Amino acid sequence: MTILSDQLQLAPAELDSYWMPFTANRQFKAAPRMLVKAEGMYYWTAHGRRILDGFAGLWCCNAGHCRKPIVEAIQKQAATMDYAPAFQMGHPLAFELSNRIVELAPGKLDHTFFCNSGSEAVDSALKIALAWHRVRGEGSRTRLIGRERGYHGVGFGGISVGGIAANRKMFGTMLTGVDHLAHTHNLEKNAYSKGQPEWGAQLADELERLVVLHDASTIAAVIVEPVAGSTGVLIPPKGYLQRLREITKKHGILLIFDEVITAFGRLGAAFGADVYGVEPDMITFAKGVTSGTVPMGGVLVSSDIYHAFMSGPPGAIELFHGYTYSAHPLACAAGIATLQLYEDEGLFARAARMAPAFERALHSLKGARHVVDIRNQGLVGGIELAPRAGSPGARGFEAYLRCYEKNVLVRSTGDILAVAPALIVEETQLDQIVSTIREVLTALE
Ligand SMILES: Cc1ncc(COP(=O)(O)O)c(C=O)c1O
Secondary structure (H helix, E strand, O other), X not given: OOOOOHHHOOOHHHHOOOOOOOOOXXXXXXXXXXXXXXXXXXXXXXXXXXXXXXXXXXXXXXXXEOOHHHHHHHXXXXXXXXXXXXXXXXOHHXXXXXXXXXXXXXXXXXXXXXXXXXXXHHHHHHHHHHHHHHHOOOOOOOEEEEEOOOOOOOOHHHXXXXXXXXXXXXXOOOOOOEEEEOOOOOXXXXXXOOOOOOOOHHHHHHHHHHHHHHOHHHEEEEEEOXXXXXXXXXXXXXXXXXXXXXXXXXOOOEEEEEOOOOOOOOOOOOOHHHHHOOOOOEEEEOHHHHOOOOOOEEEEEEHHHHXXXXXXXXXXXXXXXXXXXXXXXXXXXXXXXXXXXXXXXXXXXXXXXXXXXXXXXHHOOOOOOOEEEEEEEOOEEEEEEOOEOOEOOHXXXXXXXXXXXXXXXXXXXXXXXXXXOOOOOOHHHHHXXXXXXXXXXXXXX
């Protein structure tokens, strides 16, 4: 590896100024883990070690790393037109990408609003929900409902409807008028479920309780991840999402699926909505839309929602919302090339074909030291470890570090190891991921 020279090693002082996100900065800077190159299923470290990426970067590089058609599209676009103003001006790639996404999207979801991340997608969707009720004359619908253990990014909207205490507790009162459904995780009932757990559909009925408490006329939207990812891979119980759809529809409440992780093949189809046969009113997406190459996010909305805004004088701006980098040309070029690559290589279908092998590989860890649950859907899986007494999360993090030392990248969230390889993963690579995890757990206290 010629490019991995010593000059890529930074001195401790050079590590100081960058405040790293969601990272134990002092711990990291004492023993940095630096990646300097990527290709296909692999990363390379600054020391020249090749790391098998069992996590598609951060659930995003679904096509694998540095894929040539995507790289070339970005390079070409950067040299052709670096940027075009997003407001009151357009560029063709934005429309082309929207059309392509809409072609993939379920049912009536046929308009796209672009932004730059999952967090922005969530805040955009929540704002669209509030504004939609208002333009229809139901401005009293201001309440938003999320779910315990939900992760919807880090904007104030996202942390308000999110349900992870660590992400919320430092940040004051957040949005007011938010309530939460119970999460669906239940080890006693559902441990070692393959695919969707049998128990738990009735947890959706809690929405009826919230409707009784607040009255439907005050509730704008419910937002859930079809599969809750960042909280440790919680697969929806059979019938649960259907029930949420029925109840929201009955009460005129919008249903938003946050598919930042689940869209673009992760579950073996274009969207989680397809896998579960439930059509929400909006879908948020990010990550896989550009296979992680250029930041991009967006919201798919139904035609009903879009057209409700298209009233009033034609010269009036219909939605006072947007970002300087909405539909950035580089992101659009990357997105179009990514969707083309997904299609050319049939990667969503490939993920579905690989899912049984993934399930077998993951569940072979049943009985391994510390493991208390394994769950999976498509190419996403969670391995839950018993927490170390008095030190929740420590065992999970140590397992993650040791896997990395053994050249396999997974992710830990609390004491849960999450696995989500690119859709190009081979069975031998799945075997390597699982045997590394087993080895690590056997030696881990
Ligand atoms: C479901 C979900 N929503 C939102 C986000 C936030 O995305 P971003 O980090 O791009 O802001 C994430 C990130 O993992 C996510 O998993």
